[in-house]
Amino acid sequence: xxxxxxxxxxxxxxxxxxxxxxxxxxxxxxxxxxxxxxxxxxxxxxxxxxxxxxxxxxxxxxxxxxxxxxxxxxxxxxxxxxxxxxxxxxxxxxxxxxxxxxxxxxxxxxxxxxxxxxxxxxxxxxxxxxxxxxxxxxxxx
Amino acid sequence: xxxxxxxxxxxxxxxxxxxxxxxxxxxxxxxxxxxxxxxxxxxxxxxxxxxxxxxxxxxxxxxxxxxxxxxxxxxxxxxxxxxxxxxxxxxxxxxxxxxxxxxxxxxxxxxxxxxxxxxxxxxxxxxxxxxxxxxxxxxxxxxxxxxxxxxxxxxxxxxxxxxxxxxxxxxxxxxxxxxxxxxxxxxxxxxxxxxxxxxxxxxxxxxxxxxxxxxxxxxxxxxxxxxxxxxxxxxxxxxxxxxxxxxxxxxxxxxxxxxxxxxxxxxxxxxxxxxxxxxxxxxxxxxxxxxxxxxxxxxxxxxxxxxxxxxxxxxxxxxxxxxxxxxxxxxxxxxxxxxxxxxxxxxxxxxxxxxxxxxxxxxxxxxxxxxxxxxxxxxxxxxxxxxxxxxxxxxxxxxxxxxxxxxxxxx
Amino acid sequence: xxxxxxxxxxxxxxxxxxxxxxxxxxxxxxxxxxxxxxxxxxxxxxxxxxxxxxxxxxxxxxxxxxxxxxxxxxxxxxxxxxxxxxxxxxxxxxxxxxxxxxxxxxxxxxxxxxxxxxxxxxxxxxxxxxxxxxxxxxxxxxxxxxxxxxxxxxxxxxxxxxxxxxxxxxxxxxxxxxxxxxxxxxxxxxxxxxxxxxxxxxxxxxxxxxxxxxxxxxxxxxxxxxxxxxxxxxxxxxxxxxxxxxxxxxxxxxxxxxxxxxxxxxxxxxxxxxxxxxxxxxxxxxxxxxxxxxxxxxxxxxxxxxxxxxxxxxxxxxxxxxxxxxxxxxxxxxxxxxxxxxxxxxxxxxxx
Numbered sequence: 094x095x096x097x098x099x100x101x102x103x104x105x106x107x108x109x110x111x112x113x114x115x116x117x118x119x120x121x122x123x124x125x126x127x128x129x130x131x132x133x134x135x136x137x138x139x140x141x142x143x144x145x146x147x148x149x150x151x152x153x154x155x156x157x158x159x160x161x162x163x164x165x166x167x168x169x170x171x172x173x174x175x176x177x178x179x180x181x182x183x184x185x186x187x188x189x190x191x192x193x194x195x196x197x198x199x200x201x202x203x204x205x206x207x208x209x210x211x212x213x214x215x216x217x218x219x220x221x222x223x224x225x226x227x228x229x230x231x232x233x234x
Numbered sequence: 235x236x237x238x239x240x241x242x243x244x245x246x247x248x249x250x251x252x253x254x255x256x257x258x259x260x261x262x263x264x265x266x267x268x269x270x271x272x273x274x275x276x277x278x279x280x281x282x283x284x285x286x287x288x289x290x291x292x293x294x295x296x297x298x299x300x301x302x303x304x305x306x307x308x309x310x311x312x313x314x315x316x317x318x319x320x321x322x323x324x325x326x327x328x329x330x331x332x333x334x335x336x337x338x339x340x341x342x343x344x345x346x347x348x349x350x351x352x353x354x355x356x357x358x359x360x361x362x363x364x365x366x367x368x369x370x371x372x373x374x375x376x377x378x379x380x381x382x383x384x385x386x387x388x389x390x391x392x393x394x395x396x397x398x399x400x401x402x403x404x405x406x407x408x409x410x411x412x413x414x415x416x417x418x419x420x421x422x423x424x425x426x427x428x429x430x431x432x433x434x435x436x437x438x439x440x441x442x443x444x445x446x447x448x449x450x451x452x453x454x455x456x457x458x459x460x461x462x463x464x465x466x467x468x469x470x471x472x473x474x475x476x477x478x479x480x481x482x483x484x485x486x487x488x489x490x491x492x493x494x495x496x497x498x499x500x501x502x503x504x505x506x507x508x509x510x511x512x513x514x515x516x517x518x519x520x521x522x523x524x525x526x527x528x529x530x531x532x533x534x535x536x537x538x539x540x541x542x543x544x545x546x547x548x549x550x551x552x553x554x555x556x557x558x559x560x561x562x563x564x565x566x567x568x569x570x571x572x573x574x575x576x577x578x579x580x581x582x583x584x585x586x587x588x589x590x591x592x593x594x595x596x597x598x599x600x601x602x603x604x605x606x607x608x609x610x611x612x613x614x615x616x617x618x619x620x621x622x623x624x625x626x627x628x629x630x631x632x633x634x635x636x637x638x639x640x641x642x643x644x645x
Numbered sequence: 646x647x648x649x650x651x652x653x654x655x656x657x658x659x660x661x662x663x664x665x666x667x668x669x670x671x672x673x674x675x676x677x678x679x680x681x682x683x684x685x686x687x688x689x690x691x692x693x694x695x696x697x698x699x700x701x702x703x704x705x706x707x708x709x710x711x712x713x714x715x716x717x718x719x720x721x722x723x724x725x726x727x728x729x730x731x732x733x734x735x736x737x738x739x740x741x742x743x744x745x746x747x748x749x750x751x752x753x754x755x756x757x758x759x760x761x762x763x764x765x766x767x768x769x770x771x772x773x774x775x776x777x778x779x780x781x782x783x784x785x786x787x788x789x790x791x792x793x794x795x796x797x798x799x800x801x802x803x804x805x806x807x808x809x810x811x812x813x814x815x816x817x818x819x820x821x822x823x824x825x826x827x828x829x830x831x832x833x834x835x836x837x838x839x840x841x842x843x844x845x846x847x848x849x850x851x852x853x854x855x856x857x858x859x860x861x862x863x864x865x866x867x868x869x870x871x872x873x874x875x876x877x878x879x880x881x882x883x884x885x886x887x888x889x890x891x892x893x894x895x896x897x898x899x900x901x902x903x904x905x906x907x908x909x910x911x912x913x914x915x916x917x918x919x920x921x922x923x924x925x926x927x928x929x930x931x932x933x934x935x936x937x938x939x940x941x942x943x944x945x946x947x948x949x950x951x952x953x954x955x956x957x958x959x960x961x962x963x964x965x966x967x968x969x970x971x972x973x974x975x976x977x978x979x980x981x982x983x984x985x986x987x988x989x990x991x992x993x994x995x996x997x
Contacts, residue, residue, distance in 0.1 A: 103628055
């Protein structure tokens, strides 16, 4: 191998390597991640069959946990699941038809209004949309 | 509780008519000494003034007459300043009258006076003790504000100071054989710090446990319910647990026996220590109960250690500029399990504590793993960088040699 | 191989006269002397601008402008998207390095007196490019909508409000309202991804065309020259690769932080400072007393800074008017004085 060939080899190898080390991250970057949106406006939470009357489930809406409640009359409610007092996760009590925080006995009604105990503010509300048997939680404007 | 306070403020009157356009009381007293002017000044922001009441509404007399003799005559119903003993009745003229109160604030209760006479303060006043607190001692006489107003003497954050005016006065309290350290103790307690340092106005203050108008120390019988208003599970678990019976038999305070009162500290697992923990006060060191305490303590230590370790890992990752939002969420979620495991101690059953702690331990381990993983991945970035740098350098070197080669040909 | 290359070239030549352009390029030469190294600075700026366009487009694939989504989407890019941290960090670091090289390029051109006749307009377009680059930096800084960016923008735009008469109007125009809000964010976004790239591309085009038309300064006096293509161009490429590598190293070892989300109601964090390339001006404004001769100190500051800017922009014209004996001394004094002044104020601003 003469000098010129050696230089061309270095050039070619270097160029290919550089190209690969630029193209690889860029292609990986362009592939959308599993969690498609950074801050979705709505999430699907399952079918109406997953929510018998008097049940509740907690989902992640973006970064925040949201409690989806189906009350005893069959109505849907969605509220932020973090108590406004000290950020504990609230739960639905079907016996009293209220949202309850176990940490300091805070209570909210199903519209999120703080009704007793330490919580200083209501829980944020979300809209629940049911189309067919699909249930979705939507950010309220 | 506070709403009762809010209520009180809208009242304090006598015949309760609206203020006349020209109030002769104000006209005359404004020209008098500093003490008179100070009262007028402070009254300008009083809730009663804001709802349209004036001097004569409480003190009686004829505020439209410019003749002091007539304006402040008994015929015109002038009462003047009430003595301490007269004060509750003086305020109660309106505040105990549903018909009057309805005109100003229908949601305000009208039982303050009745409640007051059930309190220690009220009973002593009736017995002729003029040193006890009456309405004005807590609410002031002429600067009364609703309890939800931060400038009010009965706003939650100001209550320790208001009660402390008397209850921190060692000399005065000594005459009742009472301690005078409650406010100091409260200020350093978990509740006092939540209220006064963190500004959590939901934290209990003097009147939350003692009542406001019917202020009495909560008795042995009902202290559990008072604490249980917020610490519902703690009370529920304790009452259903094996200790409740023994507590009743020995007339122990349900909560205060272990947690004290006024200076309630944030409880640590040391309370369960098999060496000098609180359980050892009754149970011998080799007893089944102390062993159970040891097991519960170990579980609590496990979850709190895991919690702290996870935070350390997350912080280490964040210091590297990595986004640990997910791990933080997991970690935040574990805090609840940490609370609940502590609460479960009141069942005095180690398996219940373990059950409450396990989701938290799991979550903190997961958070910690993902933070450690992120840090490891951060290290791998350097490997990728190394490879890329190698090729970049190689290409740069190739180009350089090419230029040299070219130039040696050109020259 | 050769024939294919030639055939391709022929095909292009018949349509676009490429051979003519190549022939022309081969005559372009670069003087070789002690200061030759600084000739590469302009090329680095051009390279980084290309890099910024590329990474900027990549960021646009996930970035969503808006007070509720900007911060979240940037956080998403740097935590969820594969190599998102790399693209974002490269974009942020490259922006800073670009400003640095623009300054190096500018001061070296000034001190080499390359702005003299007939290159006055090249200098003026260069000054415009400096302004555009800084506007890029300022507008891009707000886009992640984090606490630091929010307050830096608030403080930075506050100064505009001090302009006499038009101040309040200008402030409203820049912010899209009385305060820094989502409306400001939209405006800055539009500026950053549409207006400025177009303006900068156009101005760079003119700037480069001028350089091609006039050739390099000092070509005649230089002891030696080298052909632009391929000798100088390949050297350019070597430096670009080194700069790219440096940016990659910075991006990996010092990933750009996101911080906390902007909150208009939160109090400003302590020690809030603008980006380093605005620090000198910021420090200067901070030093001025509240009032000088009844006029607000900040207004004086704006007058002085703008005056200095205009003098700098018009350097080729006033320098030409000076007596010959003073010319070299004046350039040396103003150039080194400017560098020393900016460096000192920046350092002071950084340490205080």
